[in-house]
Amino acid sequence: MTTQQQSPVQPKQLEDLCINTIRTLAMDGVQKANSGHPGTAMALAPLTYLLWTKYMRHNPRNPHWFNRDRFILSAGHASMLLYSMLHLTGYDLPLEELKNFRQWGSRTPGHPEYHHVPGVETTTGPLGQGFVNGVGMAIAQRFQASRYNRPDHTLLDHYIYTICSDGDLMEGITSEAASIAGHLKLGKLIYFYDDNKITIEGDTSLAFTENVGARFESYGWHVQHIADVNDLEVVSQAIEAAQADERPSIIVTRTHIGYGSPNKQDKESAHGSPLGAQEVILTKRNLGWASEEPFYEPEEAVAYFRQAVERGAQQELAWQEQFAAYANAYPELAQQWQQEQDGKLPEGWDSEIPTFKAGEALASRVASGKTINAIAPKLPNLIGGSADLAPSTNTYMKDLGDFTADENGRNMHFGIREHAMGAILNGMALYGGLIPFGATFLIFSEYMRPPIRLAAIMRQKAIYVYTHDSIGVGEDGPTHQPIEQLAALRAIPGLTVIRPGDANETAEAWRNAITIEGPVAIVLSRQNLPTVDRTTHASAANVAKGAYVISDSESTPQVILIATGSELALALSSAEKLRQEGIAVRVVSMPSRELFEKQSAEYKESVLPKSVRARIAIEAASPFGWERYVGLDGDTVTLDHYGASAPFSVLYEKFGFTVENVTAKAKNLL
Numbered sequence: 001m002t003t004q005q006q007s008p009v010q011p012k013q014l015e016d017l018c019i020n021t022i023r024t025l026a027m028d029g030v031q032k033a034n035s036g037h038p039g040t041a042m043a044l045a046p047l048t049y050l051l052w053t054k055y056m057r058h059n060p061r062n063p064h065w066f067n068r069d070r071f072i073l074s075a076g077h078a079s080m081l082l083y084s085m086l087h088l089t090g091y092d093l094p095l096e097e098l099k100n101f102r103q104w105g106s107r108t109p110g111h112p113e114y115h116h117v118p119g120v121e122t123t124t125g126p127l128g129q130g131f132v133n134g135v136g137m138a139i140a141q142r143f144q145a146s147r148y149n150r151p152d153h154t155l156l157d158h159y160i161y162t163i164c165s166d167g168d169l170m171e172g173i174t175s176e177a178a179s180i181a182g183h184l185k186l187g188k189l190i191y192f193y194d195d196n197k198i199t200i201e202g203d204t205s206l207a208f209t210e211n212v213g214a215r216f217e218s219y220g221w222h223v224q225h226i227a228d229v230n231d232l233e234v235v236s237q238a239i240e241a242a243q244a245d246e247r248p249s250i251i252v253t254r255t256h257i258g259y260g261s262p263n264k265q266d267k268e269s270a271h272g273s274p275l276g277a278q279e280v281i282l283t284k285r286n287l288g289w290a291s292e293e294p295f296y297e298p299e300e301a302v303a304y305f306r307q308a309v310e311r312g313a314q315q316e317l318a319w320q321e322q323f324a325a326y327a328n329a330y331p332e333l334a335q336q337w338q339q340e341q342d343g344k345l346p347e348g349w350d351s352e353i354p355t356f357k358a359g360e361a362l363a364s365r366v367a368s369g370k371t372i373n374a375i376a377p378k379l380p381n382l383i384g385g386s387a388d389l390a391p392s393t394n395t396y397m398k399d400l401g402d403f404t405a406d407e408n409g410r411n412m413h414f415g416i417r418e419h420a421m422g423a424i425l426n427g428m429a430l431y432g433g434l435i436p437f438g439a440t441f442l443i444f445s446e447y448m449r450p451p452i453r454l455a456a457i458m459r460q461k462a463i464y465v466y467t468h469d470s471i472g473v474g475e476d477g478p479t480h481q482p483i484e485q486l487a488a489l490r491a492i493p494g495l496t497v498i499r500p501g502d503a504n505e506t507a508e509a510w511r512n513a514i515t516i517e518g519p520v521a522i523v524l525s526r527q528n529l530p531t532v533d534r535t536t537h538a539s540a541a542n543v544a545k546g547a548y549v550i551s552d553s554e555s556t557p558q559v560i561l562i563a564t565g566s567e568l569a570l571a572l573s574s575a576e577k578l579r580q581e582g583i584a585v586r587v588v589s590m591p592s593r594e595l596f597e598k599q600s601a602e603y604k605e606s607v608l609p610k611s612v613r614a615r616i617a618i619e620a621a622s623p624f625g626w627e628r629y630v631g632l633d634g635d636t637v638t639l640d641h642y643g644a645s646a647p648f649s650v651l652y653e654k655f656g657f658t659v660e661n662v663t664a665k666a667k668n669l670l
Contacts, residue, residue: 014304015232018053019045020287021088021301023260026080027283028294029101029108031274036102036110039257039270041081043196044163046230047253051161052085053305055239059312060090063118066341066432067319069158070121070137074130075165075194076111077272082120083108088297088305091119099295114430114458122430123458126450128171129423131191134162135177136427138186138248139403139412140434143383146408148337153326155337159243162191166204169193169212173450176420181248182220185405189248190239196257202268213252222247229255260287340381340433349378350511356503358533364524364565365467367503369394371510376400376410379514383428384437384463385412387421393439393467393524418444422451422464429460435514439465441473442482442523445489455519456494463513464521469499470620471655472527472566477645487624489521496594499523499619501568503531504540505591512544512595525566527648532572542589546596547607550589551575557586559614559666562629564590567618567637567657574618574662581663583670586612590629614669620657635665 026041052058056069073082080101087093093107097117100106107117111125121137124130137160145156168174181189193212197204213223222245224238235253242249258270261283275283281292290298327334339346352374356367376382376397383403390396390411401409414421421438428436445452445466455462471481489497496516500506506524513520532550534540542548547562551572559578563571568589575585588607590596596604608615608629615634617626623638630636637656644651652658 014300015049017298018301018304019049020260020289021297022049022081022084023287024284024289025084025087025098025295025297027275027280029080029083029098031277031280032099032294033102034274036080036274037077037272038080038275039198039264040075040078040165040194040196041084042259042261042270043255043257044078044081044194044229045259046232047163047192047235048081048085050232050235051239052089053308054236056161057158057312057315058119058308059316060086060119060309061313062316063091065312065316065319067156067158070134070160072121072124072130072134072160072162073112074124074128074134074162074168076124076130078163079108079110079112082112083117086117086119088302089308090306091117093117093119095295095297122426123454126454127165127167128173129426129451129454131162131164131168131174132177132420132423132451133427133430134160134189134191135181135186135420136424136429136436137431138181138189138427139184139424140428140431141188142186143403143408144431144433147380148333150326150330153322153329155323155326159188159190162189163194164191165194166196166199166208170208173419173423176417177424178216178219178221180415180417180420180424182216183405184403185220185246186248187246190242191248191250193250193252194255195252196255198257198266198268198271200268200272213250216250220247222249224249224251226251226253229253262286336380337433345514346378349375349514352378353507353511356507356531358531358535360503360531361528362503362531363526363528364500364503364506365392365394365526367506368465368467368510368522368524369396371507373398375510375514379435381433382435382437383410383412384425384439385414386439386465387414387418387444388416389440389467392441393465395437395439395465412438414438418447419451422448422462423454425462426451426455426458426460429455429462430458435461435463437463437465439467441468441480442466442485443468443480445485445521449488452489452495452519452521453492456492459494459518461517462519464519465524466521467524468526469523470525470566471639471643471651472525472620472648473643474527474648474651475645478642481643482621483639483642484622484624486523486619486621490593490625494518496520496592497523498543498592498595499565500543500591501532501563501565501589502529502540504534505543505589508540508543509591523565527566529566530569532568537572543591544595545599545603546592546594547588547590549586549607551587553579553584553586555584557612558584558670559616560586560588560608560612561616561618561662561666562588562590562608563618565619567620570657570659570662571618574659574666577659577663578666583666585666593625614666616662616665616669618657618662620652620655633669635669637662637665
């Protein structure tokens with residue numbers, strides 16, 4: 001650390017020194033990287049100084065202390081603000097990492113990344129996502145507090161602080177989330193709207209002239225206005241008023257982007273580009289900074305910030321003592337709490353997963369609903385719901401109550417807000433101890449792609465239940481019939497997609513979804529599917545392997561039929577027809593490519609031997625990606641066009657999902 005001896009400073013001088021330390025570190029980091037966003041960090045330095053040193057309960061030496069306040073920088077482009085605060089308050093982020101901002105191998109990427117740096121609560125950058133993650137965390141906190149807090153012992157009591165920008169509030173996802181947060185009265189949310197009037201293209205008035213405060217009042221939020229973020233007394237009063245209000249709070253905070261820069265303050269040039277070497281020097285002179293050398297840290301400022309280490313240790317120690325008393329009074333609850341925090345499942349959690357009878361015609365969405373209701377009583381931390389589609393997605397957990405403004409049950413009602421639902425699930429997962437799920441039709445997964453991608457990047461446990469998965473939707477027509485969605489989901493690294501072929505594969509899909517690390521999408525049918533006779537076909541437990549030989553001829557196969565979901569029954573029927581004609585056929589059920597790719601080379605060869613080049617993939621969706629499994633010599637029965645409005649049986653016939661078409665293609669390959 002570069003330091004310089006100075007004479008003792010007075011409190012106001014110390015405040016200014018600390019605030020300007022944040023500003024100069026931020027502009028120096030961006031300047032050295034020759035890339036980044038200095039202006040917002042410079043503008044918000046007074047707010048973060050006050051929040052992190054006076055109001056936030058956090059322990060730099062244990063960033064995962066559970067009763068800490070959460071801080072989310074939804075305006076993730078201002079990442080140097082967060083990195084500067086983490087470094088100054090004593091987290092494991094040395095100054096060298098600030099000097100390596102945005103460089104290969106550094107711990108200070110361009111936007112904050114969860115898992116990358118201790119103290120970063122969520123990956124932010126795509127605007128609006130952090131805002132909504134905070135809503136998910138507040139839901140999780142209230143739900144967990146209702147389960148574990150007792151009148152004589154408070155286990156959870158903290159705030160979620162979030163900084164959001166004009167860009168965050170322009171994104172539709174924040175409107176969705178703000179609406180539900182106000183509806184649910186999530187009073188632990190305290191958000192700061194950085195009202196700096198500047199976007200990349202210029203003044204916000206180019207595209208954004210709404211009354212933000214009035215909008216949030218209509219959502220049921222507590223709204224305050226601050227004319228100048230540099231007035232710390234007014235900022236303090238606003239924070240304390242927000243803490244005292246039972247509604248979610250937003251504090252509309254007037255700031256000046258690039259504060260202190262003689263030539264770039266309040267200009268768009270301060271937003272997404274370095275100030276320039278000469279302007280950095282001029283800014284330091286304008287701020288009365290003691291050194292023009294980059295990354296200068298005054299001893300007095302660092303010492304003041306580092307008080308957070310001892311203060312945080314004492315706060316956590318006091319909480320640990322409270323928890324010890326809690327564990328003594330409620331040992332079973334304490335044990336359950338710890339088990340959930342460790343990610344361990346209760347013994348026998350899957351003992352009631354149903355086994356479905358052969359020949360029973362059952363939509364996989366119905367089998368999923370039965371499975372959810374079998375495991376929910378044994379998994380008290382399973383919480384979720386749908387985007388206003390619980391009766392259609394079969395995701396309502398019976399007798400477990402609703403999560404509303406007045407009730408803390410386990411059934412979420414997200415409303416028709418798929419985008420927000422996805423990001424709320426991420427916030428709930430990040431909070432810890434919960435297994436959240438959300439449901440909608442597969443076609444509407446398109447509205448959820450950004451949070452799904454972020455869940456995969458962060459390796460968070462969120463389960464997506466997607467029903468109405470194909471042209472089997474029928475009469476609703478092509479707007480509701482997914483074609484390209486399966487390929488799009490499978491293209492997301494880190495997301496496990498499972499499309500079960502019958503009721504028992506669906507039950508196993510849930511068994512795997514609960515235990516797999518990272519996000520999982522379970523893709524289910526609207527229409528009934530025959531339940532495979534497992535006395536004559538391989539066990540559905542093989543879903544864990546991603547793909548398996550469900551039916552085989554006695555001799556070496558001449559052709560392999562690969563199918564998923566509702567098309568598994570078609571593959572099995574086609575195989576029987578081909579065998580009657582003397583052709584040796586193997587049927588492979590492939591509910592999950594991702595799980596299959598994790599298997600050994602030997603196992604994959606045993607399922608899809610290279611020697612058998614005649615292969616047909618059967619799936620009522622885009623052929624994209626199937627070339628990996630059928631090769632240049634194979635074929636597909638898939639869709640390279642949109643569907644139509646008609647009964648699903650008619651659509652399957654018209655589009656070639658018939659035994660006649662499959663067998664004809666197989667013979668042609670041979």
